Amino acid sequence: MSTEAGMSQKRLAVVTGASSGIGAASAKALVEAGWEVVGLARRREKLEALADELGQAFSYQVCDITDEDSTQIAVEAIVSKGPVKALVNCAGGAIGKSPVAASKIEDWRAMYELNVLGTLRITQKLLPSLQESEGSVLVISSTAGIEPYEGGGGYCASKSAERVMARILRLELIGEPVRVIDIAPGMVHTDEFALKRFDGDQSKAQAVYAGVPNPLTAEDIADCVQWALGQPDTVDIDQIVVRPRAEGSYTKVYRK
Numbered sequence: 001m002s003t004e005a006g007m008s009q010k011r012l013a014v015v016t017g018a019s020s021g022i023g024a025a026s027a028k029a030l031v032e033a034g035w036e037v038v039g040l041a042r043r044r045e046k047l048e049a050l051a052d053e054l055g056q057a058f059s060y061q062v063c064d065i066t067d068e069d070s071t072q073i074a075v076e077a078i079v080s081k082g083p084v085k086a087l088v089n090c091a092g093g094a095i096g097k098s099p100v101a102a103s104k105i106e107d108w109r110a111m112y113e114l115n116v117l118g119t120l121r122i123t124q125k126l127l128p129s130l131q132e133s134e135g136s137v138l139v140i141s142s143t144a145g146i147e148p149y150e151g152g153g154g155y156c157a158s159k160s161a162e163r164v165m166a167r168i169l170r171l172e173l174i175g176e177p178v179r180v181i182d183i184a185p186g187m188v189h190t191d192e193f194a195l196k197r198f199d200g201d202q203s204k205a206q207a208v209y210a211g212v213p214n215p216l217t218a219e220d221i222a223d224c225v226q227w228a229l230g231q232p233d234t235v236d237i238d239q240i241v242v243r244p245r246a247e248g249s250y251t252k253v254y255r256k
C-alpha cells in the first residue's frame with residue numbers, strides 16, 4: 001500500500017494498556033486523527049467508559065498480554081476484521097523502588113512479564129498483519145531504559161530490555177515494510193504510574209511530582225504517538241526521548 005493510498009483507507013491501530021494513562025490518551029489522540037482504534041486492557045469497565053466517550057471509531061478487547069490464551073483470542077478477533085496498521089505498546093509499569101539487594105524477585109518478574117514479555121507476545125502475534133499493511137510497531141519505553149537510577153533496578157532493566165527489543169526488531173525488519181518506533185518518556189504525571197509503583201501509597205506517589213513545574217501529561221506523549229505514526233510509511237521515527245523541561249535526568253529535576 002503506498003503512503004497516499006494508505007492515508008485514504010481505514011487505518012486500524014491496536015493500543016495496549018488502553019484503560020488509563022498514556023494508553024487511553026493515545027487511543028483518544030488517534031481517534032481524533034482519524035484512526036480506528038482497538039484498545040486492549042484487563043479492566044473492562046475502563047474500556048467501556050472509553051468506548052462511550054470515543055464512539056464508533058473505538059472498540060476494545062479485554063485482554064491480559066501476560067497471558068498467552070487471552071492474547072491469542074484478542075488477536076484473532078482483531079485480525080479477522082482486516083489488517084492492523086499500527087500496534088502501540090503502552091501496557092507496562094513500575095513495581096517497587098527498592099535497591100537491588102532488597103528487591104522482591106516477584107516484582108521484577110511481574111515487570112518483565114508485562115513490560116518485556118507482554119510487549120514481545122503481542123508484537124509477535126500482530127507482526128504478520130502489520131507486514132501486510134505496511135504498518136508500524138510503536139513501543140512506549142522510558143528514559144529509565146536509557147539512564148539507570150538507584151532503586152529503579154527492575155523497572156530500568158525491563159525498560160532497557162524493551163528498548164533493545166525494539167531496536168533489534170528494527171534491524172531485523174530492514175527491507176520489510178514495517179516501521180519500529182521507540183518513544184521514551186521521562187516524568188509523566190498520570191493517575192496510576194507512581195501509585196502502582198508504591199503499592200497505593202498516596203504520599204509516596206505525590207512526592208514523585210512534588211514541586212515539579214509541569215511534568216509531562218499522558219496527552220503530551222499521545223501527541224508524540226500520533227505525530228510519529230502520522231509520518232509517511234517510509235519515514236521511521238526510530239526514537240523519541242521526551243522529558244518535561246524541568247527534568248534533565250531522573251536525579252536532576254527542578255522543584256519549586
Ligand code: 8X3
Nearest residue numbers: 142144185186187250
Ligand atoms: C517513567 C519514567 O523516570 O519514573 O517511565 O522512571 S521514570
